[in-house]
Amino acid sequence: MLNKVTSVSFSGLTTIKIDVEVNIADKGLPSFDIVGLPNKAVAESRERVRTALVNSNLNFPLRRITVNLAPGDVPKYGAFYDLPIAVGILSEIKGFPIPQGSVFFGELSLDGSLRHTKGALLAALFARENGLESIFVPEQSANEASVVRGIKVFPVRDLSQIMGYFNSDLEILPTVYQPEPTEKSEVADFDMSEIVGQEQAKRALEIAAAGGHNVLMIGSPGSGKTMLARALPGIMPLLSEEESLEVTKIYSSAGNIPPGGSLLVVRPFRSPHHIISQAGLVGGGTHPQPGEISLAHRGILFLDEFNEFPRAVIEALRQPMEDGKLTIARSLERVTYPSRFILVAAANPCPCGYLGDESKECVCTKREILRYRKKLSGPILDRIDLHVDVPVVNIQKLAGCFGDTLKKESSRDIRERIILARNIQQERFTHEEIHTNSEMKNRQIGKYVTLEPDSRALLMEAARTFQLSARAYLKVIKLARTIADLEQVSLVKAGHIAEALQYRPGVME
Ligand SMILES: Nc1ncnc2c1ncn2[C@@H]1O[C@H](COP(=O)(O)OP(=O)(O)OP(=O)(O)O)[C@@H](O)[C@H]1O
Numbered sequence: 347m348l349n350k351v352t353s354v355s356f357s358g359l360t361t362i363k364i365d366v367e368v369n370i371a372d373k374g375l376p377s378f379d380i381v382g383l384p385n386k387a388v389a390e391s392r393e394r395v396r397t398a399l400v401n402s403n404l405n406f407p408l409r410r411i412t413v414n415l416a417p418g419d420v421p422k423y424g425a426f427y428d429l430p431i432a433v434g435i436l437s438e439i440k441g442f443p444i445p446q447g448s449v450f451f452g453e454l455s456l457d458g459s460l461r462h463t464k465g466a467l468l469a470a471l472f473a474r475e476n477g478l479e480s481i482f483v484p485e486q487s488a489n490e491a492s493v494v495r496g497i498k499v500f501p502v503r504d505l506s507q508i509m510g511y512f513n514s515d516l517e518i519l520p521t522v523y524q525p526e527p528t529e530k531s532e533v534a535d536f537d538m539s540e541i542v543g544q545e546q547a548k549r550a551l552e553i554a555a556a557g558g559h560n561v562l563m564i565g566s567p568g569s570g571k572t573m574l575a576r577a578l579p580g581i582m583p584l585l586s587e588e589e590s591l592e593v594t595k596i597y598s599s600a601g602n603i604p605p606g607g608s609l610l611v612v613r614p615f616r617s618p619h620h621i622i623s624q625a626g627l628v629g630g631g632t633h634p635q636p637g638e639i640s641l642a643h644r645g646i647l648f649l650d651e652f653n654e655f656p657r658a659v660i661e662a663l664r665q666p667m668e669d670g671k672l673t674i675a676r677s678l679e680r681v682t683y684p685s686r687f688i689l690v691a692a693a694n695p696c697p698c699g700y701l702g703d704e705s706k707e708c709v710c711t712k713r714e715i716l717r718y719r720k721k722l723s724g725p726i727l728d729r730i731d732l733h734v735d736v737p738v739v740n741i742q743k744l745a746g747c748f749g750d751t752l753k754k755e756s757s758r759d760i761r762e763r764i765i766l767a768r769n770i771q772q773e774r775f776t777h778e779e780i781h782t783n784s785e786m787k788n789r790q791i792g793k794y795v796t797l798e799p800d801s802r803a804l805l806m807e808a809a810r811t812f813q814l815s816a817r818a819y820l821k822v823i824k825l826a827r828t829i830a831d832l833e834q835v836s837l838v839k840a841g842h843i844a845e846a847l848q849y850r851p852g853v854m855e
């Protein structure tokens with residue numbers, strides 16, 4: 347007899363329907379085969395299903411079992427075919443019908459219980475988009491799947507429970523979505539009020555957070571660069587509903603949602619170490635997985651000790667930084683992951699770290715400095731809108747400021763301003779696909795940025811004097827737009843352009 351169970355297959359963030367056909371033949375020697383381009387994890391499903399059935403006291407049939415994952419020419423990855431295969435076999439031996447409007451999805455443990463499985467949100471979205479009624483997922487993945495409204499999400503604890511459900515002895519109640527608490531007290535390691543001085547760097551981070559601009563901080567060891575970057579999540583607004591779903595899909599696909607977890611509300615902050623590989627940073631693998639740039643989507647990618655990253659790894663950022671997405675092509679599949687992040691990079695000015703420092707003398711030769719600077723490619727620097735110096739703070743000032751944090755502006759105060767500036771942008775881009783000023787293309791700059799005559803004259807003069815590239819010229823305009831938004835002013839004034847110009851490398855040196 348042939349049974350058909352509906353499941354899914356993922357290629358990046360795209361989901362397609364897979365029919366899990368289970369045939370149990372009366373004739374032939376006992377065997378258990380899975381066909382339909384299974385990878386190793388799928389093929390090993392045989393052992394998990396067999397043992398889980400036996401350990402759940404549900405007899406495993408000693409007959410010829412063939413499982414076909416159709417369509418047969420699409421490669422299958424992952425361990426989540428365990429549940430549909432087990433249900434297909436149980437339906438045959440226990441004689442219950444399988445609901446055809448349901449998706450089955452989940453990895454089995456050898457004891458018959460279901461484990462938290464990555465991709466539950468994507469599977470549930472697929473079910474809704476294709477007009478299916480329900481999805482059966484592991485209990486610990488049910489909250490993640492229940493984000494999707496309009497379908498029933500059945501949480502399955504183990505095989506005995508689902509058996510009972512189909513025999514009508516047991517009821518399984520659909521999961522009701524429990525949002526994560528949105529109280530964001532401890533999202534950052536530091537509060538901005540704990541950082542003494544560094545007003546220019548704090549201002550740059552505020553502008554970056556408001557308009558989605560990239561930042562490079564250069565300064566001596568111990569000047570507070572890492573501290574500043576780690577305080578940044580505290581001034582970022584929460585994700586909007588639409589952004590939250592975008593980001594959670596990527597995390598679901600990468601298996602980065604904890605058991606019982608659901609929609610992400612806090613913006614991602616990723617800080618990979620410089621030993622990261624290119625595939626780790628931008629994504630890759632034979633069955634392509636998202637890299638750090640996609641896990642940082644709609645959030646922050648912090649590259650500390652920027653000069654220490656291998657040049658090839660940094661160069662790989664060029665195209666995704668420009669396009670906000672990255673396509674990874676493999677012979678069998680081609681996947682696109684979004685990667686719209688704020689790059690925050692920190693570096694020392696030279697190998698010894700003290701070039702330009704008032705307190706300590708730099709011992710590097712010119713050659714060493716040149717070689718060090720060369721590691722940062724021009725095109726990458728050109729993509730960074732805000733370049734700031736982070737000088738060492740005076741120790742006396744630092745000592746005098748302990749316990750004085752109440753007087754300074756806290757991350758919460760700064761965040762309020764940023765939220766207002768982001769609201770202006772949201773309204774501005776209602777009919778566009780973008781969210782922030784930094785994402786504007788030429789057409790949008792022409793449409794949404796009005797420069798006062800003074801501002802235009804100042805910008806033209808600066809472009810001539812500092813020989814700004816076309817990209818740099820447009821970046822100054824976008825940055826000035828954000829600065830004006832922080833002030834809630836609709837026209838871009840000369841003061842805004844002047845401040846934006848300060849953050850260009852070479853302009854203020
Ligand atoms: N401006 C500051 N205000 C308060 N504390 C500071 C400041 N600057 C540095 N510190 C203290 O010094 C520590 C080290 O600073 P941090 O790690 O941010 O330096 P860094 O600039 O990243 O140095 P490196 O170039 O060596 O990585 C911080 O954790 C903090 O305790």
Ligand SMILES: [Mg+2]
Nearest residue numbers: 571572650692
């Ligand atoms: Mg540091």
